[in-house]
Amino acid sequence: MSYKVLIIGCGRVAVKHLKAISGLKSLELAAVVDTNEGSAKKLLASVKGFGSVKIYSDYKTAIEEVKPDITAVTVPSGLHYQIASFAMEHGSNLLLEKPMTMSSDQSKEIYDISKRTGMKIAMGHIYRYLPIVGLVRDDINNGKFGKVTHGSIYVRWGHGEDYYSSAAWRGTWKSDGGAMMNQTIHAIDLLVWLMGSEPAQAQAMLAQRLRNIEAEDLGMAILRLENGALASVEGTTSTLESRHEAEFSVFCENGSVTMGLSCGKPHINIVEKRPDGKVKKLNGYYIRKQFKEGGIFSYKCALNPHLGIYKDLSDSLDEGRQPLADAYAGYSSVDTLMGIYRSALLGEPVKLPLDEDFSSEKMTGFFENR
Ligand SMILES: NC(=O)c1ccc[n+]([C@@H]2O[C@H](COP(=O)([O-])OP(=O)(O)OC[C@H]3O[C@@H](n4cnc5c(N)ncnc54)[C@H](O)[C@@H]3O)[C@@H](O)[C@H]2O)c1
Numbered sequence: 001m002s003y004k005v006l007i008i009g010c011g012r013v014a015v016k017h018l019k020a021i022s023g024l025k026s027l028e029l030a031a032v033v034d035t036n037e038g039s040a041k042k043l044l045a046s047v048k049g050f051g052s053v054k055i056y057s058d059y060k061t062a063i064e065e066v067k068p069d070i071t072a073v074t075v076p077s078g079l080h081y082q083i084a085s086f087a088m089e090h091g092s093n094l095l096l097e098k099p100m101t102m103s104s105d106q107s108k109e110i111y112d113i114s115k116r117t118g119m120k121i122a123m124g125h126i127y128r129y130l131p132i133v134g135l136v137r138d139d140i141n142n143g144k145f146g147k148v149t150h151g152s153i154y155v156r157w158g159h160g161e162d163y164y165s166s167a168a169w170r171g172t173w174k175s176d177g178g179a180m181m182n183q184t185i186h187a188i189d190l191l192v193w194l195m196g197s198e199p200a201q202a203q204a205m206l207a208q209r210l211r212n213i214e215a216e217d218l219g220m221a222i223l224r225l226e227n228g229a230l231a232s233v234e235g236t237t238s239t240l241e242s243r244h245e246a247e248f249s250v251f252c253e254n255g256s257v258t259m260g261l262s263c264g265k266p267h268i269n270i271v272e273k274r275p276d277g278k279v280k281k282l283n284g285y286y287i288r289k290q291f292k293e294g295g296i297f298s299y300k301c302a303l304n305p306h307l308g309i310y311k312d313l314s315d316s317l318d319e320g321r322q323p324l325a326d327a328y329a330g331y332s333s334v335d336t337l338m339g340i341y342r343s344a345l346l347g348e349p350v351k352l353p354l355d356e357d358f359s360s361e362k363m364t365g366f367f368e369n370r
Pocket of ligand 1: 012057
């Protein structure tokens, strides 16, 4: 099948969307929307072949006229809720950027609308689409490595003042949140997904170390999962901009998995303790297996994980199944993030899922009031 795509929001991340769409025969870009016409023109000029695509300035008119099969929501995070709900109520599936919304109740509502309308949501949770992670997730969950004891993740994604001053919404409690909400939410989603259990409790601290923003530029949290395993999370934008690095580890009774990226270079360390007591490295085994299987976790997708997300969404529409990073993943990760923020605010552990609404806007004044 061929699917009509509408992109709403023509900024930084939209370029990755456009490149992914141009790489898939099953997708056709029908139109783009931006309140700033110059941004829309710049986006369309960034990839060959899109010069004559129609530009709208109002998302409602665009959705009503274009009737897209897929709406890509790539506007500032504070606008996700209103655009995602309008698009689904008008019969469009979504590729919705992370975070799903800025509050736990709004995310639950988006998840519920998706279930009620049957519209699928593929979340922009890029880490789930990296090579090998899907294979190790299957093996962790089918018990190959034994009982999961704990996991950890760090996202040290340095961004300077120029990044934060490039758009007024960045680093604000209402429309973005800080390093945990923007840069780390999809890594938290990945770790929880790999560990195969839902978050039951969060305890967190936030700090402002270097960046001149409203929200945190450093956050640390511990999650307790329903199966009793613990997960530690570090997310920051206060490290060097020239040294972006992120890594996850999952530790199990009979082995461990560590994968990450440092300055664009991937690293991997997967080991298993055999019944004879010897510890064997499995890096080569997983690399070969992934190379053979290809698909949405292929090495081509590693260069632009949005290619994997679009391919998966398009296949999920053909096959009548949910995408890999689905509406539930979007809701659950926002609920966990709101638990992290609430725990930092209260200075005590918080039970998950949250039993009342919490939004990042409720963090307004957090650093000023300490
Ligand atoms: N998954 C990922 O890897 C990833 C990476 C970067 C950003 N993101 C997410 O993507 C979203 C956008 O981030 P960005 O860095 O591209 O932001 P950006 O500020 O660069 O771009 C946002 C664009 O939306 C436009 N816009 C604002 N209001 C609009 C409206 N009402 N209607 C139409 N257009 C409107 C702006 O003019 C701008 O061009 C955020 O939610 C962010 O968290 C995801």
